[in-house]
Amino acid sequence: MAPNASDDSTTAGEVDDLRAGRRKAVRYVVPVTVVGIAAATIGLVPALADSGDPDLPKITAQQLLDKIAASDVQQLSGTVKITTDLGLPDLGGLESGLLSGVAQQGGDGSSADPSAKLTELASGTHTLRVAADGPDRQKLSLLENAAEYSVIHNGKDVWGYDSASNEVYHSTVDESADNGGDRTGKDADPVPATPKELTEDALKAVDDTTSVTVDGTVQVAGRDAYKLLVKPKQSGSTVGAISVAVDAKTGLPLKFTLTPASGGAAVVDAGFTQVSFSKPAASTFDFTAPKGAKVTEGDEAGKSDESGAAPEGFGGSGTPETLAQDFEGAGGPNVIGKGWTSVATFGTGGEGVPSGSDTGSDAGGALGGFLGSFGDKVSGKFGSGTVYSTRLINALITDDGKVYVGAVTKDTLVKAANTGK
Template sequence: MAGNTKTSRKAARYAVPVAVAGVAAATVAMVPAFANAGGPDLPKVTAQQLIEKIAASEVQQLSGTARISTDLGLPSLASGLLGGGGVTGGSASPEDKVAQLASGTHTFQVAADGPDKQKLTFLDGKHEYSLIHNGDDLWGYDSKSNEVFHEKGHGAPQGEGKGKGKERKTADRLPATPKELAEEALKAAGTTTDVSVGDTAQVAGRDAYQLVLKPKQAGSTVGSIQIAVDARNGVPLRFQLLSSQGGKPIVDAGFTKVEFAAPAAKTFDFTPPKGAKVNEGGGPEHLGKDGKDGSALKGLESLPGLGGLTGGAGMDGKGEVKVLGEGWATVARIDSGTGKGLKDIENDKNAPKEAEQFLNSLGDKVSGKFGEGRVFSTRLVNALITDDGKVYVGAVTKDALVKTADASK
């Protein structure tokens, strides 16, 4: 969550390359930033200096309003299954709300006071959904259903002060802030990435530099990542993931209002309202579909009819996962070992109607040396599901995915 500068998140495995941890100075393009006509006039900095400014930022107290817009280009059926905006009822469990961030625009209020106190309140519609992390407690409250989610054991991550030795659970899966998205992107940048400084900007009324990351490799769905960095304190204020095909950002997350000061202590207090149903969380195993491990495949498995194809490969020890390529061209090949494929669904008269609808939304069939299959396409992640039960998934174009599948035979 916001404010914990040391928290290391596990981003979607195939959304950005993870082959290189950290940013080596030798790979950073030392390009100074010049103010553009519409941006503030700031002193020139190099990309390396800007990265160091982010790393040196010690801001852990803030409050404000943020907005995240996501346009993955999901088929309408898949988008509906992932959650279509507005506050859901159910158990008030965080993963239901997190799933809704896969599409649409969402506004939320953020407050943070160090690694053990954070609050995030979604402001979608007339109802509110709040996540409150206070010491060892994590609370989720859905005002629409008057239900509460509660989980114990949420001290600071291992080796970080209070709560040392405890494993974070749901708190590590709360929607990422611009800072955390930026940190994951910088960890992924290596020899396959050009890093430079772009035009200056104003975000939430604050002057900012813009750090730009671009893939050197052809075939990536990612055109660039642009990170607006507060010129005074080094806090990332906005994160934009742009498509190689152009158009509006795939992900645009940023503050619209922010103040760097300690929120009132009572901000993080929470007592279940009278009459509310309280559901106690079950730990990490309870959080099955928010994408901690193999997020792209997890998303596919949540769709009707596809769980049987993957057999849980890569998530529960079954099957085989092989990483092909490197950097932005990384593709994961998942072999469930079951031999079941899309044709089994197509020929299964007992398959649910939703499975047939989903198959029809996947797009054109493809073929090559790998055999035959279908491609599940989004603006960011593409997945090739073969008729013999293999899945190739990566943040690469359809043509690059097919080429990789052919080469792996």
Template sequence: MAQTRKASRYVVPFAVAGVAAATIGLVPALAASGDPDLPEITAQQLIEKIAASDTQTLSGTFKVSTDLGLPSVAGLADSFAGASGGATGSTPSTDPADMLTKLISGTHTLRVAADGPEKQKLTLLDGSEEYSLIHNGDDVWAYDSKANEVLHEKGASAGPAGEKPDQELPGTPKELADEVLKAAGDTTSITVGGTATVAGRDAYQLVIKPKQSGSTVESVKIAVDAKTGTPLKFTLASVQGGKPVLDAGFTKVDFAKPAASTFAFEAPEGAKVTEGTGEHGKAPQDVEKGLEKEFGGLDGLFGGVPGTGDGQGVNVIGEGWTTIASYDTGAEAPKTDEAPKEFQGFLDSLGDEVSGRFGSGTVFQTKIVNALMTDDGKVYVGAVTKQALVDAANAAK
């Protein structure tokens, strides 16, 4: 237990990377250039067009490019598991949460198909290798061609008493757009920023920006199909400038109904098949689900020893784009020179020492999600600037 507690002190900066990745999800996007001449439309009308969209079927290819401003995190999860005595080796390589960590950085090509809420397929292409997630009725299949392994979950589309799971496979641009629009209020500016051509289709550009200062988000842009109202593109830009945090988009899209055979799956000959227990069957869409599985969720990450929930709970500071969550880990802040060697370079690259009325601590930074951990073990985390975290910690004294 002592070794686990010591290792947990180094989870915070790793969690920052994970939570940042959780903002990405599996979102089709990336646009071709173009400026089609379309009828004028107001932001309210465009939002209503999105809300009225009832796209049930589609197939296509899209690319996802992410730049969180992070150093290489390849193998970091396995390194942490080793340092904390975890049993990552017992997790099938086909676990969707593990696959999704690949989207934290770089550019990836995916294929997607959907036929209503009961049939979806997503394939991540990596050279000649493929990772596929297939949801067909009550069955969810995950297949890793490199390892030739299959994970099968039965009854994954419904929970107790027929309830649907919180996350369904795969995520769509509309789902992410709906979440962004629901969060919009007095703290948000929403305008129409011209037009674009996405995968050969005419689209309007919906531009969403924080009105508040202190957010790390510069803007969110959603390209909306002019004909169907289906969101086709999602771009997330940071106030740091440079490459977008997320620039992903359809390079090809077809709204015709995919063939039923698209969602059929049989394990290849010789493949290792693991029958799931429900732990992986809800096909998580984001890395936060992976954190939930590995570390007991964000409350476990910031609540002392992962999974024990022995912290002091979560306080929410502020509102809108500058919301900050604060935690008390009940443990001293990590010291880089005491960290496991696998984490020393990672901590150095993310960490920035700060001080104020609260005392002193370290801000762990990405281009979107930042976290301040004080020397006495308190954590302040949000999509806000370093100064906003310091101000929140000072105000709490």
């Protein structure tokens, strides 16, 4: 049952009631492949100024969660400003190029393939224009200097267009997928690209290891909103808190902020700077390949993918549940621990970290060099290995080729590896 009006936090008994009707939002069909473990959480952050504390009716955490679950916004358009601060080392832009290169290995080799292009959201500041008109029409545009990249879903077709290279990527929605057709022909998951999507992923972690409270009110993009505060109760997690600004009228999350336990700037903080709930013009979702553009058919290219290719669909909020789902294609994960300090573990099928000498690809060699530049050697009952850290996701790769990964501290990883051994 819902808590009474004087209780602003959920209880363990109420959590099961949250899960049934929570996934009704419109999602943007944007397939992404990211192989670097540090990029397992593609963060989204705006430099967004909130203003005012609107006077809204009192609401409990349970009621606010119910409001999010009941939100069924089908039509919107707006601008989302994004910045990502995973705390990766400054390698002169190598990290972005590396992630893009690795993604293209799992993609179709086109600069317009979302699998490659949208890895740019893993670092820096970006502006997105978004539009949606029901489950069959969505558009997301990444605005760049003197260029624009767009992904358009219109009916069965998914188009990616990179104006800088004049390349087009085309795929089709698999209507037989169990999520209502929200997949491409390559059966990839969408990357979280709006506060709504990030919030849905984060709320998957809500259980008796989580504190959920209402933390006042705020204005975002000119709209009155409640602030939902989600915090791990356990020590050992790298997640400090997740704050969600929820539109008071529609229940749509307008802003999502994830701050690390270590303090400092947010790792993930996505929000609308402008939003409208009017029906977008039908022409918004029209697309015809420009004359002279190179067109890559993703469905045909995907048929030749090797079975040993890297798992697709990396992305999400960094919760143990989403990490475990992401690694299902990499030998099958086991999960050690519970809640926010859970650690996913799986075998790489090799030994340790890839290096330039033991891989047949330039991208693999670059990945090995990149990871090696910020790793810390550790040892324990499990043997020895290297911990690779970001401000949110940490991974321990043992010398015998096992991986332990989660939104947890280095000590928690080592403890999990000792337990797993």
